[in-house]
Amino acid sequence: MTTDYHSRIPLIEEEAACLAALAGDLSIPVPTCPGWTIAELITHVGQTHRWTVHVLRGRVQEPIWSRQVPSGLAEGQSGDADWLAAGASELLDTLSTTDPETVVWTWGPDKRASWWPRRMLFELVIHRADAELALGLDPVIPARTAIDGVEEFLHNLPYAAWVTRPLAQLGMEGATIHLHANDADGEWTITQGPAGKITWARGHAKGDAAVQGPVGDLLLMLYGRRPSDTLTVYGDHDLLNRWLATAAF
Incomplete structure (x- = not known):
């Protein structure tokens, strides 16, 4: 479990950098997330990073959802590439310094910190694909x-x-x-x-x-x-x- 936990951290870093690089024109609609633009996609992903940091650093034991965690954005403000990168950096630091066996709340079956990097990796992989599809690119996911x-x-x-x-x-x-x-x-x-x-x-x-x-x-x-x-x-x-x-x- 420890090996899997740490092996996913560089993949999260790669995916976050890739998504940030796609966040140029934030007004582009995202067809695979109806009603969203790139701005809303970036805001959603960056908020999930801050949520994970909150759960892991606070050793949270009770259900809490991403919208309950401060985003650092003003009311109605959307995130951008820099805001996404800042949250990803904080996430990576938190994952790297947290014991995977730490007991914390998750919405899945595993109530340990080791659940979170895998979830955050695929949150990024799928939303990176969303951004690529919105930009007319064909997503590639290594086998x-x-x-x-x-x-x-x-x-x-x-x-x-x-x-x-x-x-x-x-x-x-x-x-x-x-x-x-x-x-x-x-x-x-x-x-x-x-x-x-x-x-x-x-x-x-x-x-x-x-x-x-x-x-x-x-x-x-x-x-x-x-x-x-x-x-x-x-x-x-x-x-x-x-x-x-x-x-x-």
Whole structure:
């Protein structure tokens, strides 16, 4: 766990620098985050960094959400590249000096500091992709990072109540979705369980629906950033799309 914790810190630094470099024209709309511009995207990411710092430095034990943490911005003001970089620097320093075994609040299953760098890495990866798509660029996610991202998404999804509640309304209990990376050693099967919660397992299996493609595209698909019809789909395409539309966060 300690190795994973510290190995993600340089990746966070890279992703934060990449996103800051994309924050030129802050007025550009972000189609994958309807209603947002680049300014609002940057503000959201920078606020999540400050939230993480607050939780880790304060050894917070009770639920607290990012909007409850001071941003350093005036009312109605949006963040910019410099503000994002300042928050990322503080985040990196905090992660580097925090014991991964420190007990703190998280919204996921792991109540230790070690949960936070992985979550912050993929918050950055996905929102960097959002900014690139807004600018007409094609996001590239290294396969090793994307595999980690798929598993981080599946690991946390059962604890995202804002997702499991609507999943429970789909009437899909027992449905299975298989993901198969064609550019890396990655296969997963997701099973929809009771109360909207999912279980998942690595390895080859048949599913009611199956999706094959580059693992970076599979990750973007899970987050609603890449349509399933841009990958190879087998089986029940409608079931897949209904599940994806509900599960993305």
